[in-house]
Amino acid sequence: MTAFLRMGGYAQYLWPAYGIAFTVLILNIIWARRALARARAEARRRIAVRGELALQGGQA
Amino acid sequence: MTWTWFHRLGSPPHVYRLAARLTPWFAWPAGVLIVAALYGGLVLAPPDYQQGDGFRIIYVHPPCAWMSLMVYVTMATASAIGLIWRMKVAYAVAASCAPIGASFTVATLLTGMLWGRPMWGTYWEWDPLLTSELLLLFLYLGYMGLRASFDDVQRADRASAVLAVVGVINVPVIHFSVYWWNSLHQAPSVMKLGEPTIALPMLIPLLMMFLGFTLYFVAILLVRLRGEVLRRERSASWIREVVTP
Numbered sequence: 001m002t003a004f005l006r007m008g009g010y011a012q013y014l015w016p017a018y019g020i021a022f023t024v025l026i027l028n029i030i031w032a033r034r035a036l037a038r039a040r041a042e043a044r045r046r047i048a049v050r051g052e053l054a055l056q057g058g059q060a
Numbered sequence: 061m062t063w064t065w066f067h068r069l070g071s072p073p074h075v076y077r078l079a080a081r082l083t084p085w086f087a088w089p090a091g092v093l094i095v096a097a098l099y100g101g102l103v104l105a106p107p108d109y110q111q112g113d114g115f116r117i118i119y120v121h122p123p124c125a126w127m128s129l130m131v132y133v134t135m136a137t138a139s140a141i142g143l144i145w146r147m148k149v150a151y152a153v154a155a156s157c158a159p160i161g162a163s164f165t166v167a168t169l170l171t172g173m174l175w176g177r178p179m180w181g182t183y184w185e186w187d188p189l190l191t192s193e194l195l196l197l198f199l200y201l202g203y204m205g206l207r208a209s210f211d212d213v214q215r216a217d218r219a220s221a222v223l224a225v226v227g228v229i230n231v232p233v234i235h236f237s238v239y240w241w242n243s244l245h246q247a248p249s250v251m252k253l254g255e256p257t258i259a260l261p262m263l264i265p266l267l268m269m270f271l272g273f274t275l276y277f278v279a280i281l282l283v284r285l286r287g288e289v290l291r292r293e294r295s296a297s298w299i300r301e302v303v304t305p
Contacts, residue, residue, distance in 0.1 A: 004103075008113035013178050017171040021120035024167040025094075025276065028160055032283040039287035043303045046294065 072289045073298040075149050079282040079289075087279035093272030100265030108262070114178050119265060121171040122248070123273040128168045128196060129231055131161035131277060135203070136228040139221035148292055149285075151217035154224060155207060156284035160277060162200035168193060180244055188237040189245045192230055199227040213292055 007014045068074045101119035108115035135157035142150035172190070173183040184190065203220050210216035238247050258266070293299055 007116065008107060010112065010114035010116070010178060013114065013174045014116055017117045017120050017174040020170045020174075021124055021167050024124070024163050028163055028280050031159065032280045032287075036283050036287040036290075039290040040303045043290050043299050047300050047303070 070145075070147050070149055072149060072293050072296065073302075075152075076286050076289050076298075076302055079286050083279050083282045086275045086282065090272050090275035090279055093268050093275065097265040097268035097272055100261075100268065105262045105265055106259075111179065114175075115262075117171060117175045118262075119269050121168065121175055122266070123269045124164050124167040124171055125193070126270055127164035127273050127277060128161055128193070129234060130274065131157050131164065132196060132199070132224075132231055133228065134281075135161060136224045136231075139224040142217060143221050143225070148217075149289065151221065152285055152288035152292055153281070154221060155217070156281050156288050158200055158204050158207075160280055160284070162197060162204065165193065165197040165200060169197065176244075185244050187244045188241045189234060192234045192237055195230055196234060199223070199230060203227075 107113045135154045138150045138153035177183050207216045207220045238245050
């Protein structure tokens with residue numbers, strides 16, 4: 001196990017490289033889901049505002 | 061052959077629902093391939109006779125580089141389709157690509173530096189390949205910056221599309237710079253015509269990683285695309301159906 005982690009003396013370059021690549025993979029999942037959630041929330045908010053305006057228009 | 065499928069891709073509600081349905085079909089195979097490739101690359105593949113275990117960066121650096129280029133080509137192609145056919149969904153695809161591509165370009169540069177240090181003795185060299193990859197990052201950032209500078213989505217779409225299409229010239233420069241100039245960077249072992257110059261137990265995990273990253277890109281793109289489509293379809297009534305729980 002230690003030999004595996006040492007990676008023939010390349011551990012200090014190898015593991016950070018894997019760390020960077022997998023951080024980017026995971027971040028993209030989080031960012032994409034957050035962007036979609038934000039767009040959905042924004043769309044819901046617009047629908048709600050439009051519903052209220054329509055209601056006021058009907059009463060006037 | 062009918063073109064119905066192509067015309068339906070112009071329909072935002074169709075695209076939104078299709079993207080939602082397709083995402084898991086790309087995400088799960090991508091996850092399985094990447095994990096399997098990790099095991100194959102870190103455990104099963106033998107050390108390289110020249111680079112020892114250091115060669116194992118090959119399972120992250122070239123896949124990231126592939127992403128940085130493939131995502132750019134996708135972005136430029138979608139931009140061109142948007143400009144030619146005035147297709148809103150194509151612009152939404154292009155806009156979805158930029159942050160993904162930019163992040164993988166950063167990963168390419170950083171993992172490359174970590175490979176360069178032990179193999180070349182330096183983190184950075186103003187070499188044609190490295191410089192053009194850095195230029196790729198600026199193209200992505202320029203694209204996103206340009207989009208952010210417009211309040212109007214349609215104007216942002218058109219202006220940024222022109223930038224994306226013009227910038228595509230940089231892609232062959234990156235790809236062929238290893239051959240055109242006497243680069244410090246080694247020639248690719250896989251992406252060349254004819255026989256790859258790499259042993260099978262090393263090659264298989266690498267190909268799995270390339271395929272895994274590609275499927276992963278499609279999955280991420282589909283999620284982002286839904287958000288972009290929603291942002292563009294401000295007043296459409298179908299939105300009520302898809303966003304209300």
